[in-house]
Structures are given as C-alpha cells and as structure tokens.
Amino acid sequence: MNEVKYALDTFYFLVSGALVMWMAAGFAMLEAGLVRSKNTTEILTKNIALFAIACTMFLLFGYSIMYSSAAGGWLPNFGALLGSEHSVDAVNAGNADHALYSDFFFQVVFVATAMSIVSGAVAERMKLNAFLIFCVLLTGFIYPVEGYWKWGGGFLHELGFQDFAGSAIVHMAGAAAALAGIILLGARKGKYDAKGSAKGIPGANLPMATLGTFILWLGWFGFNGGSQLLISDVENANAVSRIFVNTNASAAGGVIAVFLYTRIVYKKADLTLILNGALAGLVAITAEPLTPTPLVATIIGAAGGVIASLSVTMLDKLQLDDPVGAISVHGAAGIFGVLVVPLTNHGESVSFITQLLGLVVIFSWVFASSFAVWYLLKKLMGIRVSDEEEYVGLDKVDCGLEAYPEFARISSTNGN
Template sequence: MVKKSLVALGAMLVLFPTMAFAAEGDGPSAATLDMGLNALWILVAAILVLLMQGGFILLETGSTRMKNAGHVAGKTIFTVGLVSLVYWAVGYGFAFGGDAGESLNKFIGIGNFFFDPTIVAQDGESFPSTIFFVFQLAFAAVSLSIAWGGFAERAKLSVYLIFTLVFGSVIYPIIAHWIWGGGFLAEDGAQDYAGSTVVHLTGAMAALAATILLKPRIGKYNKDGSANEILGHNQVFTSLAVLLLWVGWFGFNAGSAVAVGDGFFGYVAFTTQLGAAGGAVAALLISWLVKGKADIGVTLNGALAGLVAITASCAFVEPWAAVVIGLIAGVLVFFSQMFFEKIKADDPIAAMSVHGAAGIWGTAANGLFATPALVAQVGVGKEGLFYGGGGHQLWVQVESFVICGAFAFVASFIVLWVIKQIIGLRVTEEQEIIGLDLSEHGNYGYPEALKKSGTLNV
C-alpha cells in the first residue's frame, strides 16, 4: 500500500511539477498561478469567439444564393483582418483608453492607440493586457460580422472596406466604452455582461441602416408589395453555422468572467445553454403552431436569438429565468422576422431580428430578473423588478439599449449615406444578377456547379 502511494505521488509530481515547486518553497506564487490560469482561459475563450467567424461564413453563405458564396467567405476573412488593424490602431484606445480625464471619459476613452503592451503580465495584474486585447478584438469582429447581414448579396466590396474602417475604429468602440470601459452607462450601472447591446444590437442597427439605404434585392418584392421568398442554397450550412456559433458562445459569455477563480464562469456557461435551448424550442413550436409546419430556418434563428438574449443576463439570473428569457426570444424572433418582411426590409440573415430584437429583449430582461446575490457577485447595477429592486434597473437597461441602439443606427446611416453619395453602395443590376463571386472577384465559389448549371441566377 505504501509502495503504491509513493508511485502515485511520484506520477503526480511528474504530471504537475508545480506541486514539487510548492513543496520546495521556491515555486511560483499563488497569485502567479492564478494569473496564468486566468490568462489561459481568456485566450481559449478568445479563440472560441474568433472561430465564430466560421459560423458567420456558413450562416451567410447558406442563407444566400450559390452565386455569392465565395464572396461571402472571402469578404468575411478580409474584414476580420482589416478590423483587427484598425481596432489595434484606434478602436481599443477609444474603448478602453483611460487618459481622457474624468469628464471626457464618460463619453470616450483616450489612450492606448497603436496598442503597445508589456511582454508579460505586470505585478498585480489578473491577466496579461495582450490577452485582454485579443479577447475584446474578437468581440469587435463579431459585431461587424452581424452588420454584414444588412449588406448581403448587393453591396460593393469597397463599401465593406470603408465601413469596416469606421465601424471598427469609432462606432463599436464608443459604445463598448459607454458600458464596459467606464463610460456614463457603466456609471449608471448598466448590466450587459457579454454584449446583448454592445455587440449584438450595435451590429444589428448597422445592418438596419444598410438595409434601408441599399434597398431590397432584385426580385424580393413584387409591384403589389407582396414578397417572394429567396431561399438560401444550403440549409445544412446554416445548421452547422448555428452549432459553431452555439459552441463559440461559451467563450463569448463564460469568457467574459475573465477569471477562473471560484468557477463562476461555469455558472455563466450553464445559463447560456439554458437560454439557447429555450430559444430553439420556442421558435420551432411557434412556427409549427402558426404555419402548420415546423420551420427549420426559424428554429435555427430561435437558437441564436436565445443565445443573444441570454448574453446580457447570463451572470445575473437564476436558471428558470434563463429558460424564460430564451423562450421569449424564440417567439420574438419569429414575429420580428414577419414584421421586417412586412415593412419590406430585406434582411437575408435575419440580423435585425436575431441580434436586434433579441438583443433588446435580453438587455431589458436584466431589469426584471437580476437577483441580489448575482448582482453582488458581478458587482454591477442593482437587482431587477421581480426581486424587489423596483423599476430602477429596468430603466437603466432601457436607457442603455435606446441610447446605444440610436447611436449605432444614426452613425452607421450617416457613414453609409456619405459613401452612397460619393461612390455608391450597390453593385449594378447586371452584377447583382451575375452574382458577386464573378462580378467582384472574377471567379465562382462553386466553379463546377455553376458552369455545369448553365445559369448564373441560382
């Protein structure tokens, strides 16, 4: 028995050498080990969020026509690269710079432009600043990819380039600063744990501005106002996209704990799963009830809507409330899609419903369901209406999504309107019919399929 115990102890010391250092008294301190674990988790979470771009590629590709598939994929990679550069140069400084002074800092950050971090974490830091930058950059890239839903199948490639520069350097960072960077909404106690408003509503309002200015795709609406369904070419792609985004969301939400600590990030992941599940189930059931058929596309959007809605509240609500938030989001996204179809807002990816309507609901939900214990755990804001907090937190939540949503829409609309006046937003009718693969890139995403089909309008 003693022999077996010694062998086991020796094996553990080989596998976990820090135990040996601790025994000798000259190993890394507990603070250093905590910092290393925090850094490891945040980097893994950032990678998960960055991999969500694969989900956006498949979602937009599968939801649109084959003739635009290569354009969607290439455009996404290009804009992620471009937003990385402008966010490093300018955006991160506006979001998290701390040199603006007390008054100006309520509205914008100043500092950390062309971010030049220390090589390793400094004494007293919970994690290296380099890893925090990568994590926040991944969020900015997600918000930008959400916006592209309003541009799909008709915008010039040059418009993607110019809008990325402005969105990644100014529009998104300012909103991030207001809630996450110590701005005036943060001072008010706005609760948006991982970005229902900061990331999702911001991207959706940019998509709305683009949809209005670009106008619907050719053939979407008839002269009498009735709508034609323009089907995406691959529902398997869209289903796989939702799965990739769902998995990536654990980095999105649980990663926002930015610490391993007592394992609170596990609770965040737990409520995230419940919210997503509620959204998927509710969307399937409501579409089945109203349409008489269970709509797969609506179900997929319901899962995403549940994820978007729980993003603000995942750290503030009890499990039952997470389910309710997801269920309501699943129903909401169904009727929201019908509403935008009725007002002739051509949104091929349902960005305004999934990320806009659900983002608003998820942000407001904190004002109802946030519990005193979880508010104390996170240290932001107050408890919600149903837990004795009165209407204070609900008002703060409404204030945050109204102000941020309005700013994102107006700023995006102005930028796109100026672009429209100077170079135009939309490809020509001939280019749109041919498809953006050929007209913008000179090649097909599916070269064999399109050449054999004998038609480009697929």
C-alpha cells in the same frame, strides 16, 4: 500561488477569446448557407476580410478609444490618438488594469463579431469595397465609443447599466449598423412583389447554415463564459459553470420555441427560423447569463427566439430586406435580453429605466453614425451593385471565382 492563479486566468481568457474567434467561422458558414450560390464566394471573402480589418483597426485605434480615457464621461480620450498612445503597448504602459494582451485579444474578437452581424444583413447586393470601408470606421471608431460608455468606465457604467457580455454593446449595435445600411441599400430584386408581399429566396446550402449555427453555439460559451474574466477560485469557477449551463439552456429554449411557433403558424418546421431561434436565444441571455436559474434561462431563450421570428415578419412588412435575419436575431432579441436583466438581478440595483436608457443611447449613436457613413459612401462611390451585376451574382463581379463551378456548368447545360 498568485502566479499560478494569474497563469490559469490568462489561459482561460485566451481560450475563451479563441472560441469567440471561432464564431467568425460560424458567421461565415451561416451566411454562406443562407445566400444564393452565386453570392457564396463574395460573402466568404467579406467575412475573412472584415475579421482582419477589425483586428487591425482595433489594434491601431479602437482599443485606445475604448479604454485609455477618464472614467465616467460621454467622450473617450481621443487626444490619445494624436500622440503615440494608439498601440496596445502604449496603452499597457498607461493603464495596466485594462491593457493586458489577453484582454486585448478577448476584446478584439468581440468587435469582429459586431461587424459580422452587418455582413449578412447587407448580403447579395452591396459593393464589396463600400462594405469594407464601412468596416474600417465601425470597428475603429463607432463601436469603441459605445463600448467605452459601459466597458471602458463611461457614463453608462456610472449609471449602473448592465450588459454582461454585450446583448446591446455588441449584438444590438451590429444590428443598428446593419439597419442603417439596408434602409439606404434597398431590397434585393424580386424580394417583394408589386403589393409589397415578401417572396422567399431560399439559401443555397442549409447543411452549411446549420453547421454555422452549431459553431456559433459552441463559440458562445467563450463569449459569455469568458466575460466572467476569472476562473481560478471557487466562486468564479462556479459562476463560469452556471454561465455555460444558462447559455446552453437559452439556446435550446430558442430552438424549441421557434420549432413550435413555425409548426403552429406555418404548419411546417422552418429550418432557417429554427436556426435563428437558437441564435436569438443566445443573444437574449448574453446580457445576463449568470443570475437566472437554468429554467428561467430557457424561458428567456424561448421568448427571444419567438420575438426574433416575429421581427422577421415585421421587417418584411416594412420591406426591409435582411437575407439572414441578422437584425431580428441580434437586434430584437438583444433589446429583449437587456430589458429582462432587472427581473433576474434581485440582489443588485438594476433599473429598468437605466436599461432602457442604455439601449436608446447605444442604438441612437450606432444607427446615426452608421447612417451618416453609409450615406456618405452612397454619394461618393455608391453602395449597391447594378441590376445586371446583382443578377449575375457577386461571386463573378467581385471575386471572379464561383463557389460551386461544377454546379453552375451543369445548371447551364440543363438550361436552368
């Protein structure tokens, strides 16, 4: 029976990881739909390249940093990287509790998700090579350090900080890295007028963006459900079922709330904000998808969706250009999700102060280290394409291949 339970739990863990991996397709479709057609091929290239880099860097360095260290501290055991203990096999020999291959696979798709958040925020004006170099450092070193603080048994874990599936550790961290990038990168040409008012730059393919949102919604069942880790007994099977229901309810709440919000504020149903409302609801419930009732989960998702929409407006007022709303969805909603955990964890000692401390520490580390990396890249090689290259589009500049060549020819023929 123990072998059967082990096999069932491992199979569930792997399938959950595969669902999270499928979220990479969701991010690719969402971002490709929300950027202009002249930048579609480049954003798709970024998404598949970042996934491959994240998987490789986490294999070589990240997993060891996150899990092969003494518990309860600020710093992981970087000494393991100086020897031979930087592979999954080596970590498996030294720390069997964490180094099952299924665990590595599940964790590696999480780090890829964090990096995907950055991709959309810096879209349409960042150099591809600079982005991919940053990807190496975020996935191999920056993310694993803050991941260790909670999931690797570090000091946040010892303090009682709660973040079930990563509203802060994955989503807010990705948003913090993205925020550092766009501050140094600057806005797209034409995004803000002389008075600082934001101009709409419509995405090229809203059906594709909607498909991406549904793919992410589906993948999130693996993201949150898989984080329960086990399913082979009655208690865990019931917990997974509840997590699925609450995850779905929160996304639905985000959609409904943002639909109503846009109808009231803009007198129109803004699809791009509604799509982000679904994602914000999913991000908000990720910090604790088990303990709320389904109705409370719906309310959490609704609040997360509206908070993300308000954050989009605030960032535009600050002239911080985020083409897909990634910082608002994953950052603002992620912060909210972590802070409401004490309201639903009545049976556990979850402190609001501890939750706030965790947010401050994770944000500060990721933002500061990312800012330093982006700044260094800006000085050494530049992180932004030229005005002419931005006008032409990054498909031609970085990839030499257009996503919609027939459309481009027809537009040129018509003089548009």
